[in-house]
Amino acid sequence: xxxxxxxxxxxxxxxxxxxxxxxxxxxxxxxxxxxxxxxxxxxxxxxxxxxxxxxxxxxxxxxxxxxxxxxxxxxxxxxxxxxxxxxxxxxxxxxxxxxxxxxxxxxxxxxxxxxxxxxxxxxxxxxxxxxxxxxxxxxxxxxxxxxxxxxxxxxxxxxxxxxxxxxxxxxxxxxxxxxxxxxxxxxxxxxxxxxxxxxxxxxxxxxxxxxxxxxxxxxxxxxxxxxxxxxxxxxxxxxxxxxxxxxxxxxxxxxxxxxxxxxxxxxxxxxxxxxxxxxxxxxxxxxxxxxxxxxxxxxxxxxxxxxxxxxxxxxxxxxxxxxxxxxxxxxxxxxxxxxxxxxxxxxxxxxxxxxxxxxxxxxxxxxxxxxxxxxxxxxxxxxxxxxxxxxxxxxxxxxxxxxxxxxxxxxxxxxxxxxxxxxxxxxxxxxxxxxxxxxxxxxxxxxxxxxxxxxxxxxxxxxxxxxxxxxxxxxxxxxxxxxxxxxxxxx
Amino acid sequence: xxxxxxxxxxxxxxxxxxxxxxxxxxxxxxxxxxxxxxxxxxxxxxxxxxxxxxxxxxxxxxxxxxxxxxxxxxxxxxxxxxxxxxxxxxxxxxxxxxxxxxxxxxxxxxxxxxxxxxxxxxxxxxxxxxxxxxxxxxxxxxxxxxxxxxxxxxxxxxxxxxxxxxxxxxxxxxxxxxxxxxxxxxxxxxxxxxxxxxxxxxxxxxxxxxxxxxxxxxxxxxxxxxxxxxxxxxxxxxxxxxxxxxxxxxxxxxxxxxxxxxxxxxxxxxxxxxxxxxxxxxxxxxxxxxxxxxxxxxxxxxxxxxxxxxxxxxxxxxxxxxxxxxxxxxxxxxxxxxxxxxxxxxxxxxxxxxxxxxxxxxxxxxxxxxxxxxxxxxxxxxxxxxxxxxxxxxxxxxxxxxxxxxxxxxxxxxxxxxxxxxxxxxxxxxxxxxxxxxxxxxxxxxxxxxxxxxxxxxxxxxxxxxxxxxxxxxxxxxxxxxxxxxxxxxxxx
Numbered sequence: 001x002x003x004x005x006x007x008x009x010x011x012x013x014x015x016x017x018x019x020x021x022x023x024x025x026x027x028x029x030x031x032x033x034x035x036x037x038x039x040x041x042x043x044x045x046x047x048x049x050x051x052x053x054x055x056x057x058x059x060x061x062x063x064x065x066x067x068x069x070x071x072x073x074x075x076x077x078x079x080x081x082x083x084x085x086x087x088x089x090x091x092x093x094x095x096x097x098x099x100x101x102x103x104x105x106x107x108x109x110x111x112x113x114x115x116x117x118x119x120x121x122x123x124x125x126x127x128x129x130x131x132x133x134x135x136x137x138x139x140x141x142x143x144x145x146x147x148x149x150x151x152x153x154x155x156x157x158x159x160x161x162x163x164x165x166x167x168x169x170x171x172x173x174x175x176x177x178x179x180x181x182x183x184x185x186x187x188x189x190x191x192x193x194x195x196x197x198x199x200x201x202x203x204x205x206x207x208x209x210x211x212x213x214x215x216x217x218x219x220x221x222x223x224x225x226x227x228x229x230x231x232x233x234x235x236x237x238x239x240x241x242x243x244x245x246x247x248x249x250x251x252x253x254x255x256x257x258x259x260x261x262x263x264x265x266x267x268x269x270x271x272x273x274x275x276x277x278x279x280x281x282x283x284x285x286x287x288x289x290x291x292x293x294x295x296x297x298x299x300x301x302x303x304x305x306x307x308x309x310x311x312x313x314x315x316x317x318x319x320x321x322x323x324x325x326x327x328x329x330x331x332x333x334x335x336x337x338x339x340x341x342x343x344x345x346x347x348x349x350x351x352x353x354x355x356x357x358x359x360x361x362x363x364x365x366x367x368x369x370x371x372x373x374x375x376x377x378x379x380x381x382x383x384x385x386x387x388x389x390x391x392x393x394x395x396x397x398x399x400x401x402x403x404x405x406x407x408x409x410x411x412x413x414x415x416x417x418x419x420x421x422x423x424x425x426x427x428x429x430x431x432x433x434x435x436x437x438x439x440x441x442x443x444x445x446x447x448x449x450x451x452x453x454x455x456x457x458x459x460x461x462x463x464x465x466x467x468x469x470x471x472x473x474x475x476x477x478x479x480x481x482x483x484x485x486x487x488x489x490x491x
Numbered sequence: 492x493x494x495x496x497x498x499x500x501x502x503x504x505x506x507x508x509x510x511x512x513x514x515x516x517x518x519x520x521x522x523x524x525x526x527x528x529x530x531x532x533x534x535x536x537x538x539x540x541x542x543x544x545x546x547x548x549x550x551x552x553x554x555x556x557x558x559x560x561x562x563x564x565x566x567x568x569x570x571x572x573x574x575x576x577x578x579x580x581x582x583x584x585x586x587x588x589x590x591x592x593x594x595x596x597x598x599x600x601x602x603x604x605x606x607x608x609x610x611x612x613x614x615x616x617x618x619x620x621x622x623x624x625x626x627x628x629x630x631x632x633x634x635x636x637x638x639x640x641x642x643x644x645x646x647x648x649x650x651x652x653x654x655x656x657x658x659x660x661x662x663x664x665x666x667x668x669x670x671x672x673x674x675x676x677x678x679x680x681x682x683x684x685x686x687x688x689x690x691x692x693x694x695x696x697x698x699x700x701x702x703x704x705x706x707x708x709x710x711x712x713x714x715x716x717x718x719x720x721x722x723x724x725x726x727x728x729x730x731x732x733x734x735x736x737x738x739x740x741x742x743x744x745x746x747x748x749x750x751x752x753x754x755x756x757x758x759x760x761x762x763x764x765x766x767x768x769x770x771x772x773x774x775x776x777x778x779x780x781x782x783x784x785x786x787x788x789x790x791x792x793x794x795x796x797x798x799x800x801x802x803x804x805x806x807x808x809x810x811x812x813x814x815x816x817x818x819x820x821x822x823x824x825x826x827x828x829x830x831x832x833x834x835x836x837x838x839x840x841x842x843x844x845x846x847x848x849x850x851x852x853x854x855x856x857x858x859x860x861x862x863x864x865x866x867x868x869x870x871x872x873x874x875x876x877x878x879x880x881x882x883x884x885x886x887x888x889x890x891x892x893x894x895x896x897x898x899x900x901x902x903x904x905x906x907x908x909x910x911x912x913x914x915x916x917x918x919x920x921x922x923x924x925x926x927x928x929x930x931x932x933x934x935x936x937x938x939x940x941x942x943x944x945x946x947x948x949x950x951x952x953x954x955x956x957x958x959x960x961x962x963x964x965x966x967x968x969x970x971x972x973x974x975x976x977x978x979x980x981x982x983x984x
Contacts, residue, residue, distance in 0.1 A: 067970075069969055069973065071973045071977060072898075072899075112868075134898075138889035138890060139889075141888055142889045144888070149935060152931075152932060152935060152936040153935050160936055163936070164925070164928060164932070167924070168924060171924055172921055175917040175918070175921055176917070178898075178901070179901070179905070179910065179913055179917060182913070183905060183910065186905060186906055
């Protein structure tokens with residue numbers, strides 16, 4: 001039974017990017033509207049994935065199989081379970097926001113800008129939908145190209161350094177992963193099928209070696225401490241749209257990799273190395289939280305806050321209980337909304353002031369009251385206030401962690417204090433107080449376009465915070481199945 | 492004695508004979524056309540190559556036939572590689588035409604040298620005897636020495652030609668020496684009989700291995716792998732770019748064929764010995780090639796070092812046919828077809844990359860520094876995209892053909908159990924990614940230093956675009972070419 005929905009989710013944005021590119025940057029309005037139309041079409045083709053998803057069914061849905069490289073038995077094998085379907089939806093949704101956010105801000109090479117984001121959206125849908133290891137890897141690496149271009153062309157003053165660091169850092173991890181994929185292919189008797197790999201029996205030593213290779217690839221992407229240093233650079237230099245996609249989707253690829261590769265293929269190594277993973281996650285949560293506290297650059301601060309929040313995700317995965325894993329997944333989705341919103345808020349101010357330094361601001365609320373309200377809301381969500389989506393995920397992970405070990409849960413819970421501290425302190429310095437300087441006095445409040453983008457995100461954050469059931473319901477069967485699978489030793 | 496003469500079957504060698512005859516015709520025609528009608532020589536050359544392609548295509552029957560007293564073989568492998576050589580040479584002619592005309596170098600000699608070099612490659616590809624291999628190799632090399640020096644007023648080109656000639660002569664000497672050793676040990680020059688003799692173990696092992704070392708050195712020189720790589724950067728840099736394009740493309744296919752025939756068809760019995768040598772050369776080439784390329788500011792030199800590392804990857808596959816007592820034939824075919832696929836992919840990418848250098852050069856101006864690519868995206872978004880595809884493909888980033896070439900090679904090496912070698916190779920290709928990305932950085936992130944519009948003939952624009960698209964499409968649908976390589980080798984070995 002072949003369904004073409006996943007293919008559409010991948011290829012509609014990519015093929016739609018071709019006419020956008022062909023229009024050239026002269027016909028600016030046409031380019032904008034076409035890019036918006038393509039991104040909306042991209043979201044529309046993914047909606048049936050949610051509507052038609054069978055929540056009771058364990059396993060892959062909307063499966064598509066076709067031979068691709070028959071010499072190596074590589075298949076064009078797509079399918080989603082309750083975990084990956086959410087990310088495809090999130091990705092397609094964020095793409096629309098990015099297109100709108102770049103509407104007027106981008107002056108140079110508009111067509112290439114829009115096309116790069118559309119192509120990236122398609123490639124990232126491909127990553128989440130791939131059930132063939134080579135297909136996954138190919139999408140995983142190809143998605144570096146548009147991001148490299150986005151940071152390098154439309155980025156800040158130090159963009160070249162950031163673009164190279166981003167590309168090479170990530171490539172380092174993925175090349176080691178490639179070697180382990182080749183190894184697994186031979187162990188599996190000539191198959192790149194991920195579902196077959198999930199059943200593959202492996203000894204402890206190979207499991208640990210492969211786990212470490214995967215860890216390098218995914219930890220760089222998440223990013224986990226201590227391989228996180230590329231992220232603040234990339235975020236600071238990237239244009240707003242780039243930061244949004246980076247934080248909302250790209251960071252999730254690493255965490256998704258753990259769920260799809262490390263845990264089910266290497267359950268024994270995962271259990272064996274779980275203490276190390278938990279330690280690394282807690283370092284990210286606590287230590288990076290302190291690092292975020294002292295940042296003078298708003299984007300850098302949010303970048304560190306992202307690392308800290310992603311530490312929660314990896315923590316949730318490696319405590320191996322249902323509430324922890326589900327909490328981690330909720331946290332991933334929620335962080336997709338909240339970090340996107342935070343970066344958009346900084347973008348709104350940066351477009352007007354051309355500065356990201358906290359010290360250059362003060363009293364923004366006096367000139368931009370509507371904006372300040374939105375920013376307040378997202379800042380609260382970022383610090384995990386109940387009734388926002390940020391709370392749900394963190395709370396579930398902390399619950400899971402306390403079940404696992406009280407002190408792990410205790411350490412994780414410090415984030416509620418730290419997160420509130422760095423976010424709200426930044427908010428206070430930027431927004432409250434008297435008008436700090438003439439530039440702030442000249443600020444204009446957000447326009448309709450910006451209002452629309454922020455309102456959409458605010459609605460999503462609030463909805464998820466008040467009623468997370470639609471999200472947890474869709475992933476529940478898949479998470480249970482995953483945990484059952486991971487509990488069985490392969491030795 | 493004359494009664495003993497048997498007319499050899501000329502049918503398998505029809506393309507070579509046609510090419511040789513046409514080369515003589517063009518030699519005479521060119522004497523009578525002046526500079527104003529030079530296009531006639533060029534068109535005849537092109538027509539000759541297309542004619543060869545037709546002959547090769549229509550004489551293809553999927554079987555192997557030996558002729559000239561078993562000195563010459565016509566098998567699917569030879570036909571396939573020859574077809575690719577024709578395509579590569581035609582591309583070289585199209586890309587190089589304007590460049591040579593602007594420098595007054597499009598003399599009749601150029602076209603003749605191209606034809607004779609092509610004939611040399613064809614003989615190399617079809618050789619089944621040490622002497623034929625040597626004959627083809629020298630025919631190719633001598634033509635190339637002269638082509639490098641075709642711009643006789645350029646001291647740099649003359650120096651390059653001298654270096655190439657002296658080192659090339661040395662390498663030919665090594666090769667001959669190795670061949671004579673093996674002849675001494677086995678008493679035959681024919682590859683099939685050599686293989687038999689080695690397999691039976693009747694030949695003196697010490698002399699065989701001694702000869703093998705020299706043979707491998709000769710092959711390594713022609714492929715341009717470490718430690719016999721010194722000539723590559725200087726020759727690539729010194730030669731006129733149109734000639735560099737030629738040296739950097741089709742001859743790699745011929746060198747691959749030579750390596751395959753000598754090492755696999757001839758000396759597979761010594762695989763254990765030559766695999767060790769190849770592995771060392773492969774690692775060194777990948778390492779030194781990628782490290783040295785970072786330091787280059789001249790794109791021709793950068794591509795030269797990149798060629799060294801690419802040939803290292805090719806060797807990695809060639810040495811991955813397991814040398815166990817009972818080798819699995821499919822594993823062997825997989826390894827060799829990966830090497831072949833890599834060579835083919837490399838030739839396609841290399842043609843495009845040097846084609847881009849030619850595109851940016853114009854009368855009185857050599858666009859050979861990396862800086863000349865600055866801001867290409869502003870000047871011509873399309874060709875900047877083509878170059879980006881080529882660079883990413885060379886760096887081994889999907890979805891481009893270069894990724895799948897590396898993938899096939901690495902898989903063959905892992906299958907042969909060389910995991911640590913593979914890890915070293917991918918780490919060096921990570922380093923290599925840097926200098927390819929730097930070209931993209933120059934094209935996309937920097938402002939143009941030179942705003943002259945890009946002028947090129949229509950056929951060059953089209954062919955270069957096709958070249959770029961081929962790299963992308965062969966990456967999206969890599970199966971056809973891979974299967975073709977495998978099927979060809981299965982029928983030939």
